[in-house]
Amino acid sequence: xxxxxxxxxxxxxxxxxxxxxxxxxxxxxxxxxxxxxxxxxxxxxxxxxxxxxxxxxxxxxxxxxxxxxxxxxxxxxxxxxxxxxxxxxxxxxxxxxxxxxxxxxxxxxxxxxxxxxxxxxxxxxxxxxxxxxxxxxxxxxxxxxxxxxxxxxxxxxxxxxxxxxxxxxxxxxxxxxxxxxxxxxxxxxxxxxxxxxxxxxxxxxxxxxxxxxxxxxxxxxxxxxxxxxxxxxxxxxxxxxxxxxxxxxxxxxxxxxxxxxxxxxxxxxxxxxxxxxxxxxxxxxxxxxxxxxxxxxxxxxxxxxxxxxxxxxx
Amino acid sequence: xxxxxxxxxxxxxxxxxxxxxxxxxxxxxxxxxxxxxxxxxxxxxxxxxxxxxxxxxxxxxxxxxxxxxxxxxxxxxxxxxxxxxxxxxxxxxxxxxxxxxxxxxxxxxxxxxxxxxxxxxxxxxxxxxxxxxxxxxxxxxxxxxxxxxxxxxxxxxxxxxxxxxxxxxxxxxxxxxxxxxxxxxxxxxxxxxxxxxxxxxxxxxxxxxxxxxxxxxxxxxxxxxxxxxxxxxxxxxxxxxxxxxxxxxxxxxxxxxxxxxxxxxxxxxxxxxxxxxxxxxxxxxxxxxxxxxxxxxxxxxxxxxxxxxxxxxxxxxxxx
Amino acid sequence: xxxxxxxxxxxxxxxxxxxxxxxxxxxxxxxxxxxxxxxxxxxxxxxxxxxxxxxxxxxxxxxxxxxxxxxxxxxxxxxxxxxxxxxxxxxxxxxxxxxxxxxxxxxxxxxxxxxxxxxxxxxxxxxxxxxxxxxxxxxxxxxxxxxxxxxxxxxxxxxxxxxxxxxxxxxxxxxxxxxxxxxxxxxxxxxxxxxxxxxxxxxxxxxxxxxxxxxxxxxxxxxxxxxxxxxxxxxxxxxxxxxxxxxxxxxxx
Numbered sequence: 001x002x003x004x005x006x007x008x009x010x011x012x013x014x015x016x017x018x019x020x021x022x023x024x025x026x027x028x029x030x031x032x033x034x035x036x037x038x039x040x041x042x043x044x045x046x047x048x049x050x051x052x053x054x055x056x057x058x059x060x061x062x063x064x065x066x067x068x069x070x071x072x073x074x075x076x077x078x079x080x081x082x083x084x085x086x087x088x089x090x091x092x093x094x095x096x097x098x099x100x101x102x103x104x105x106x107x108x109x110x111x112x113x114x115x116x117x118x119x120x121x122x123x124x125x126x127x128x129x130x131x132x133x134x135x136x137x138x139x140x141x142x143x144x145x146x147x148x149x150x151x152x153x154x155x156x157x158x159x160x161x162x163x164x165x166x167x168x169x170x171x172x173x174x175x176x177x178x179x180x181x182x183x184x185x186x187x188x189x190x191x192x193x194x195x196x197x198x199x200x201x202x203x204x205x206x207x208x209x210x211x212x213x214x215x216x217x218x219x220x221x222x223x224x225x226x227x228x229x230x231x232x233x234x235x236x237x238x239x240x241x242x243x244x245x246x247x248x249x250x251x252x253x254x255x256x257x258x259x260x261x262x263x264x265x266x267x268x269x270x271x272x273x274x275x276x277x278x279x280x281x282x283x284x285x286x287x288x289x290x291x292x293x294x295x296x297x298x299x300x301x302x303x304x305x306x307x308x309x310x311x312x313x314x
Numbered sequence: 315x316x317x318x319x320x321x322x323x324x325x326x327x328x329x330x331x332x333x334x335x336x337x338x339x340x341x342x343x344x345x346x347x348x349x350x351x352x353x354x355x356x357x358x359x360x361x362x363x364x365x366x367x368x369x370x371x372x373x374x375x376x377x378x379x380x381x382x383x384x385x386x387x388x389x390x391x392x393x394x395x396x397x398x399x400x401x402x403x404x405x406x407x408x409x410x411x412x413x414x415x416x417x418x419x420x421x422x423x424x425x426x427x428x429x430x431x432x433x434x435x436x437x438x439x440x441x442x443x444x445x446x447x448x449x450x451x452x453x454x455x456x457x458x459x460x461x462x463x464x465x466x467x468x469x470x471x472x473x474x475x476x477x478x479x480x481x482x483x484x485x486x487x488x489x490x491x492x493x494x495x496x497x498x499x500x501x502x503x504x505x506x507x508x509x510x511x512x513x514x515x516x517x518x519x520x521x522x523x524x525x526x527x528x529x530x531x532x533x534x535x536x537x538x539x540x541x542x543x544x545x546x547x548x549x550x551x552x553x554x555x556x557x558x559x560x561x562x563x564x565x566x567x568x569x570x571x572x573x574x575x576x577x578x579x580x581x582x583x584x585x586x587x588x589x590x591x592x593x594x595x596x597x598x599x600x601x602x603x604x605x606x607x608x609x610x611x612x613x614x615x616x617x618x619x620x621x622x623x624x625x626x627x628x629x630x631x632x633x634x
Numbered sequence: 635x636x637x638x639x640x641x642x643x644x645x646x647x648x649x650x651x652x653x654x655x656x657x658x659x660x661x662x663x664x665x666x667x668x669x670x671x672x673x674x675x676x677x678x679x680x681x682x683x684x685x686x687x688x689x690x691x692x693x694x695x696x697x698x699x700x701x702x703x704x705x706x707x708x709x710x711x712x713x714x715x716x717x718x719x720x721x722x723x724x725x726x727x728x729x730x731x732x733x734x735x736x737x738x739x740x741x742x743x744x745x746x747x748x749x750x751x752x753x754x755x756x757x758x759x760x761x762x763x764x765x766x767x768x769x770x771x772x773x774x775x776x777x778x779x780x781x782x783x784x785x786x787x788x789x790x791x792x793x794x795x796x797x798x799x800x801x802x803x804x805x806x807x808x809x810x811x812x813x814x815x816x817x818x819x820x821x822x823x824x825x826x827x828x829x830x831x832x833x834x835x836x837x838x839x840x841x842x843x844x845x846x847x848x849x850x851x852x853x854x855x856x857x858x859x860x861x862x863x864x865x866x867x868x869x870x871x872x873x874x875x876x877x878x879x880x881x882x883x884x885x886x887x
Contacts, residue, residue, distance in 0.1 A: 019878075019879055023872065023879070026868050026869075026871050026872035027835075029864075029868040030869040030872055033865040033868065034834070034838055034841070034865055036861050037841055037862065037865060040861070059685075074813070077813070077817055078813060078816075081816050081819075081820075331887070371717075371887075374717070374720070374721040375720060375721065376716075376717060376720055376721065377885035378883075394723040394724075394725065397721065397722060397723040398723040400721065402717070402718065402721040404714060404717040404718060404721075407714070407717075408713045408714050409718070410643065410647065412646070412647055413643075413646075417646075421639060421643050422722070424635075424636070424639035425636055425639055425640075425724055426722065426723070427635060427636070466718075469718060470718075473722075479721075
């Protein structure tokens, strides 16, 4: 009997080992196929694919069974993952817009999604049209948010050069009551009124941009704003120089031979330094001043009403 | 196995359970040693909660012993081959109540690899044996308790087992139902099967068993032939009822009897043993009285049981 | 053979369950309702019918798998019907496998009915039936098999209610685990390890989701199909083996 027992024990032990090995084998086999599948479906492409395949918000909304906010949060997380990659092809932004549209349809009060989405679409994707479409959608469901009209105002001012619309949106933002994080920053109302009156003045633009810079924490947007500030400072200097030249010509009956003459005449405390480190080139025949770094002028700020903004060259 | 006629054997079988959130250990069975021989009816007795069902579950491979060993047909418990020679009826069985009697038995037949005509024949026989032929197309949910018990026994017998284990086969049944199950057990014994059953009803065991084991609170307190256990150290008292005994005769009777009760013209006397019967009969003859009845009192398992509780395990008294 | 007997008995048990018919009825109702909805929608109604049909088959399949699956073993233990089975010469793993196969047969029968309903609707509404639809259905069925295995695994050691909660949780996490892994890339190392552990031990149910492919006519090659099938089957086998090991050690009290 003891022999039988020992055999049984051995048998049981061997069985345990077999079971254990089989468990490990099966788990690793399933993990391996999982890994193969993962390799095949190229992580990133899959992520974008998922965004692209999102059902329409109108369909998704009822399917979330009351968990709209959670659903919007999860989708937002996904969107953020795609954005985090930084190398996004132009056509991917269509899907990005689609995803943002779904998020804001599922949860129309997701102000941050409008705001951040608006920034990303306008600044990263250079798709001001999509940015404005998204932001305009957010106006109606969020009447107490100043961020959305503020953003819209900025888009119209900065990207579209439409100062009247920009002023209207700024005024709308300025009407929201409350101290700063709840209400708009204190300078909003002043900006709005100045935009109404003298939208094309580079001084106003600089003031607007400085205010935006103060308020923005996102590095990418800050960098963009700083670039634009530099570019507009250049424009402001050019306009200022040309105006002094005109004034000089009016009083002396001739244009100055060089910019130094303006300083000598006491019209300028000194020649301003070119923000990009170049020089101001003066053509005494036409009375025009040019920068050695930028040969194009910013149309919007030239008194003659004209074209939309051109991108700055660096 | 040394003795091939020993069908079931346990050695120091012990089971503890962990109960409650903190896993407090409770001993359900403390070192059980049993031997069941081929062809006998073995009663496994004890009050509710004594550890009978725990023991049977271990033998059937439903739970694992904490320590100790047990063998069925000379093989360690849980062995598939020995299970093939076994039939089991659990306590207050619940079966697949969506099945009809026939489907139910077919299912268990299939588990033993029985098919076709062989199975049909076997089912017919079994339904006949347990008296359930009328219920073959009735769903089990419509069965009475007694019917379930009988179809449960049929299920236990589907593989024509050598050992039949029944857990509380007679509990919850009416007297007629109990009689039927008793007859069934005797009938199985006649056909050469070994039967191991548990019960807390001692009277049933007394009528059926060749040998019994008694457990109390997980401890084995007695084991042996029923007649031996009953006779062990018991003086058999005798009860006598006499009509028309004279006062003088009554006085003499009082000297012999343990107890005398006078009820009108009749006298009831309890004699301590058979030795007193002769003298009492002489008293009756001498007094010209009539003997109405004379009943020798046999010891019962119940007496034994109560004695065991009182003597051996004073701390267990509350268990009965 | 014994496994088959237990499977067929389980199938019979499931067939006599009212829950099954209720769920099946609602599934067919939803598939049918897509005809009505397609009348009021604008544009691509093919998409709506396919969307709704596949989603219904998937969702109701999962509901059946979970709510029948959790009772599969625990009900037998609770109602003590398992006593008569385990005392017969049947290894416990055979019992478990039999119960599992029984529910898989039930799910197959259900899915066949639902798919028949969908095909009729597609035929009536003149929606082209591509091979992708069948690939998607096959993977939906595979997902049901995995979820059933999860339900069986949980029901070998916890109560029916707890297994239902656990299985539902695995279902939800199983669909989100791919995202979790992506999100974790932005977290610290410890969180990453935790999330990766979850990702690799829980089933990645998104692998069985071809609904997007069907709607947007994206290709799903035979290699992908074979890999997905292998993944589902090996993972189910793993779960069942684990369940068997746990079940083997269990005391039935």
